[in-house]
């Protein structure tokens with residue numbers, strides 16, 4: 001297989017643009033006689049003049065050989081083994097992913113096709129195992145040509161087997177192989193195609209749009225955690241607002257956020273041009289400024305209108321605020337049938353952000369310190385600010401919460417003292433806060449009672 005070689009300087013970057021850790025790992029692999037290259041999104045982003053999120057390394061060394069070279073490494077994954085390599089002084093969470101070249105088990109030249117008789121079901125036999133291959137096989141199993149570039153930082157050259165550089169220059173998203181077949185093989189590529197179009201502003205290759213429109217439903221077959229991970233990437237990569245529009249250009253929008261279909265069709269300005277759009281813009285700004293963004297905040301935004309409706313319904317049926325809140329959270333995030341299964345860790349944070357809204361608005365002087373000590377306070381405050389931009393919250397309340405975070409402890413004390421005296425609390429024993437998981441478990445056998 002012929003490749004084109006480009007010096008990285010002619011593409012506008014050099015090895016100083018990559019992380020020192022990934023460079024050292026590649027040098028080390030090479031000094032042991034192995035290949036070591038950067039691949040995928042980081043090479044694409046460097047070529048585009050963007051700052052890569054992470055640096056993925058590929059090699060021809062097998063996982064156990066990688067571990068031998070790097071004592072601070074760990075093999076993860078069962079189906080596909082990936083090695084997390086930590087350099088000296090790196091923290092537990094900071095690692096570089098090093099992967100052995102892999103082949104598609106169906107490709108004629110792959111190791112599997114050579115050792116297995118044709119009649120056997122290769123996918124089944126090799127489930128749970130790894131199918132290693134050559135670099136030429138590795139490139140063919142990647143998704144888009146723009147994600148198929150390799151970069152050798154020692155030689156300072158980019159290796160392009162499939163015309164990825166030309167596609168970047170022409171701003172075209174081109175599938176490696178036949179789009180329909182590759183979408184069928186792995187429907188996550190449908191979500192990825194929409195995401196890259198939004199993030200990079202590229203055009204789909206001829207015919208890809210129609211394939212997406214016709215076959216979006218294939219994503220229903222995806223494993224729920226993989227599906228969630230691909231979906232949240234829409235919103236934490238700096239193109240959240242554009243992604244939102246692109247998603248609704250395809251059936252994926254209504255599949256993901258069916259509760260919004262009618263709002264969107266009637267162009268409900270509160271939901272679309274207001275609250276959600278403002279949140280997406282803020283998220284994009286935070287990413288540009290290098291500030292962290294959490295997927296829970298996005299989930300809290302998108303399901304807020306549904307939560308409010310549900311909360312009112314439960315309170316109308318006579319439930320106390322606390323219980324109504326628990327039931328509304330459970331209905332919106334856990335119980336209702338939905339394509340997007342939200343992990344419990346996220347549900348718990350969303351539950352806290354929503355629960356604190358009423359407390360922030362009430363400003364009961366007994367609650368101020370516990371609220372500020374809550375680790376979700378900052379996210380809940382940001383959510384309150386967001387709500388105030390669409391007139392849902394009294395601006396003086398937001399101003400008060402902004403100020404109390406800025407003043408010294410004396411001033412803070414006096415701000416709290418100046419709040420009106422609250423009504424005495426009822427004698428009924430206060431129920432402990434339950435996590436969303438506990439609540440869901442508790443109500444698992446009950447029918448959708450109040451609805």
Ligand code: ATP
Pocket residue numbers: 039040041042053056141142143144147148186188189233237
């Ligand atoms: P991002 O900058 O958003 O992380 P990325 O291209 O790096 O984009 P990753 O999910 O980090 O995306 O994947 C790394 C690389 O692995 C991709 O560039 C691509 O080569 C390959 N890849 C990832 N997912 C798939 C898939 N579903 N099918 C084929 N190749 C994939």
Ligand code: MG
Pocket residue numbers: 040041042053054
């Ligand atoms: Mg990546």
